[in-house]
Amino acid sequence: MADWLQSFPTLDEGALRALKKSIDAGYRAFSRNYGDAIESFFDPLLYVLIWFERLLLGAPWWLVMGAVAGLCYASSRGVRLTVAVAVAFFVIGYLGMWDDTMRTLAIIFVATVLAIAIGIPLGIAMSRSNHVQAFMLPILDVMQTMPIFVYLIPVVMLFGLGKIPGLIAVVIYAVPPVIRLTNLGIRLVDREVLEAADAFGAGARQKLFGVQLPLALPNIMAGVNQTIMMALSMVVIASMIGVKGLGQPVLQAVTNQYFALGLFNGAAVVGLAIVFDRITQSYGRRIQAEREARS
Amino acid sequence: MTGADGIHIGGLYKVFGGGPASVMPLVRDGVTKQELLENHGHVLGLRDINLSIAPRSIQVVMGLSGCGKSTLVRHINRLIDPTEGEVWIDGEDVLALDRAALRHLRRHRISMVFQRFALFPHRTVMDNVGYGLAMQGVSRADRAERAGRWIERVGLAGYEDSYAHHLSGGMQQRVGLARALATDAEIMLMDEAFSALDPLIRSDMRTLLLELQKELHKTIVFVTHDLEEAIEIGDRIAILRDGGIVQNGDSQDIVLRPADDYIAEFIQGINRGRVVRVGSIMGPVESGLDGPDCSLDAYLEDALPVVARAPGNEARVVDADGAPVGAISLDRLIGAVSGNDPPREAR
Numbered sequence A: 001m002a003d004w005l006q007s008f009p010t011l012d013e014g015a016l017r018a019l020k021k022s023i024d025a026g027y028r029a030f031s032r033n034y035g036d037a038i039e040s041f042f043d044p045l046l047y048v049l050i051w052f053e054r055l056l057l058g059a060p061w062w063l064v065m066g067a068v069a070g071l072c073y074a075s076s077r078g079v080r081l082t083v084a085v086a087v088a089f090f091v092i093g094y095l096g097m098w099d100d101t102m103r104t105l106a107i108i109f110v111a112t113v114l115a116i117a118i119g120i121p122l123g124i125a126m127s128r129s130n131h132v133q134a135f136m137l138p139i140l141d142v143m144q145t146m147p148i149f150v151y152l153i154p155v156v157m158l159f160g161l162g163k164i165p166g167l168i169a170v171v172i173y174a175v176p177p178v179i180r181l182t183n184l185g186i187r188l189v190d191r192e193v194l195e196a197a198d199a200f201g202a203g204a205r206q207k208l209f210g211v212q213l214p215l216a217l218p219n220i221m222a223g224v225n226q227t228i229m230m231a232l233s234m235v236v237i238a239s240m241i242g243v244k245g246l247g248q249p250v251l252q253a254v255t256n257q258y259f260a261l262g263l264f265n266g267a268a269v270v271g272l273a274i275v276f277d278r279i280t281q282s283y284g285r286r287i288q289a290e291r292e293a294r295s
Numbered sequence B: 001m002t003g004a005d006g007i008h009i010g011g012l013y014k015v016f017g018g019g020p021a022s023v024m025p026l027v028r029d030g031v032t033k034q035e036l037l038e039n040h041g042h043v044l045g046l047r048d049i050n051l052s053i054a055p056r057s058i059q060v061v062m063g064l065s066g067c068g069k070s071t072l073v074r075h076i077n078r079l080i081d082p083t084e085g086e087v088w089i090d091g092e093d094v095l096a097l098d099r100a101a102l103r104h105l106r107r108h109r110i111s112m113v114f115q116r117f118a119l120f121p122h123r124t125v126m127d128n129v130g131y132g133l134a135m136q137g138v139s140r141a142d143r144a145e146r147a148g149r150w151i152e153r154v155g156l157a158g159y160e161d162s163y164a165h166h167l168s169g170g171m172q173q174r175v176g177l178a179r180a181l182a183t184d185a186e187i188m189l190m191d192e193a194f195s196a197l198d199p200l201i202r203s204d205m206r207t208l209l210l211e212l213q214k215e216l217h218k219t220i221v222f223v224t225h226d227l228e229e230a231i232e233i234g235d236r237i238a239i240l241r242d243g244g245i246v247q248n249g250d251s252q253d254i255v256l257r258p259a260d261d262y263i264a265e266f267i268q269g270i271n272r273g274r275v276v277r278v279g280s281i282m283g284p285v286e287s288g289l290d291g292p293d294c295s296l297d298a299y300l301e302d303a304l305p306v307v308a309r310a311p312g313n314e315a316r317v318v319d320a321d322g323a324p325v326g327a328i329s330l331d332r333l334i335g336a337v338s339g340n341d342p343p344r345e346a347r
């Protein structure tokens, strides 16, 4: 019987090694040649991130707490939720995790803003063309199913360890939901309402900003909510490539078997997640409720 | 057909599907809608539509569901592009307009009212009504003033700051109507504008529309599948079937001289006494009649008691100036009301 029927026909070892080597070498050459340029391209982002982190760390705790509570009230109009958020922050601070929480808050905030800034335009582009949608959907699928560590490798090769590679990894991981839900939200806008805009002579931009985006907003907010949740879930992994914050103590706790340390910091991440989730969701629900009384 | 005022549609075809041009020869040869769909995978939307709509008149487009009414009106403001044919408005070729000119046409000269209202749910009544004005570039203050006037005119004063979904269906369509009127466009397209409303509210809306029309004299294209509505509103009524116009005439033509069995069936249930006018069925002037007079424009129902009381059951028919123009007998009247009128047997 032929050999290839008995054992799986594989590329022979030498060739396989050569293939991997050449890919690695190619990428290494790329990062050697362009790494600095790309890194300096992201410098402004680094400044913003550092500036924001310093701002949060430098501000007195009660001011930060007041700001978060104010934001919460402004978006949800719920007193109970606002009080609960303030209490959660107080407990986090009381258990000695204030500084790490501020660092995590800073990177999550910047990552979310970045994800929105990238995601909404991409979602809009997808909603306008079936070709773009057909091209983007598989990419989004891959982004969401590819194990995180795999795309950490090229990012780290390019940028080394630090805040920027961490931020980029978080954004890549967290951006798909905003893109998907922006696309979906715009596509779900009532056809007749769009037709009315057309009939009154609205141009493409007037339709987008005056009708489509406002009507897609509840869906977009749901996407932002998921994006924040996914960014938070990346905190521990991002700490492996040098992002400071609540993730690092968790990592430390795993390697040293400090159960309480891991539990406290993990709980703080969960606390942040709940806070963000409630704020974005209740905002989404509020704008939705303003409209949906119709049915 | 160029150069004339009003809306002129000529040789208009619309075929939906992957390659409309490839099936056009078949369509021109008169393939049926069903055969086109089953054997060639295309939907026949409109077939050889020729229609001229006089300025300041109300043209009704009527027909059963799926016959192409919506498709036809959407060609007038080019929400749909034809497969073949022409559309002219006041001597301007609508199909030759570039994007900017088309936007200008839609902003300033044609407005539209939709069956399911199609209001903007995230805007207040005021901002809905002012939408067309915003598209025209009217300033916020002017908009508030002009939109406010129309809101009042349709009877919604006090609701300026409400969101549309807090209003009832009838009120929502008043918003839709005000939104269309606010732009001062001379042409208004109404696609089954009142079909989604309860009968009572519907008749209120018709009254409102006719009242407004007396002042505004717009060119209105009014789509409906309701014959009574068509007769009450339309100066002319075009009846569509499977994408083609079967008959286009005034209500008297349609009811007294239906072009074919399809239309005859359509008008079967109608109360002729309230539709047909004496002038449409009267006989020639007869001497020796001097009893009570009957107006040319009177509905048969209103003429009945007059003629019944007249000596010999026959009355003189007079025009608006009181000059005799014909005669009407009770027999003829009764025959016409029951549908067995002399001018032509309905079936």
Ligand SMILES: Nc1ncnc2c1ncn2[C@@H]1O[C@H](COP(=O)(O)OP(=O)(O)OP(=O)(O)O)[C@@H](O)[C@H]1O
Binding pocket: B016, B017, B043, B044, B045, B063, B064, B065, B066, B067, B068, B069, B070, B071, B072, B225
């Ligand atoms: N975009 C489209 N693609 C394919 N077919 C279409 C499209 N729009 C309309 N049609 C078809 O064209 C025909 C006419 O549709 P149209 O909406 O004009 O009918 P209508 O008379 O307005 O009916 P209704 O009373 O239900 O509103 C129908 O058979 C419909 O299925």
Ligand SMILES: [Mg+2]
Binding pocket: B069, B070, B071, B191, B192
């Ligand atoms: Mg229709």
